[in-house]
Structures are given as structure tokens and as C-alpha cells.
Amino acid sequence: MADKVALIEDEYTTLQSQLESGHTQILDYIESIVGQLENISAQGGEFYTESISPKVALLCEEIRSVKTTLGEVYMAHREIVKSFVTAIEDLDTCC
Secondary structure (H helix, E strand, O other): OOOOOOOOHHHHHHHHHHHHHHHHHHHHHHHHHHHHHHHHHOOOOOOOOOOOHHHHHHHHHHHHHHHHHHHHHHHHHHHHHHHHHHHHHHHHHHO
16 A cells, blocks of 8 residues: 555646636636627617617626636635645645
């Protein structure tokens, strides 16, 4: 029976990096979509109407609020990965 779990730190560093990169991409996509919606529904935009544009503005505001929630989810995932790595390291030092 092995005394060590053999934590390969590079694998977890890669996982953390990919998690961060994916999160950043998602936030960028959201911001791009919201910006486009705002541009086309703003006064002078291609789809501006007095009755619909304010509703689109509210939608954009709600979508932007999702970014805050996604940030919280990302931080939780980051902490889960860190906690897992720490648990493995602690097990390795106990054996």
C-alpha cells in the first residue's frame, strides 16, 4: 500500500487555470451580448421603440446582475479545488 496519494500539483494548477479562464470568457460573452442589446435598443439604434427599449434595458440590468452570482460561484469552485488539494496534502503528511 502506498504511503502517499501522489498529488500532482500541476494537474490542479491546470484545473484552476482552466476554471479561471472559462469564468473570464463567460463574463466577457455576457458583457458583449448586453452591450449589443443596449446598442441596438438605444435611441437611434436599429430596434429602438419607446415601449420595448425600456424593457430591454431592464433585461440588460438583470443579465448584468447574473455576473455577480457567477463571480460567487467561481469563488466557491476555486475554494473547493483549494480545499481538495489541501486535504490531499494533509493526508500525505499523516501517512
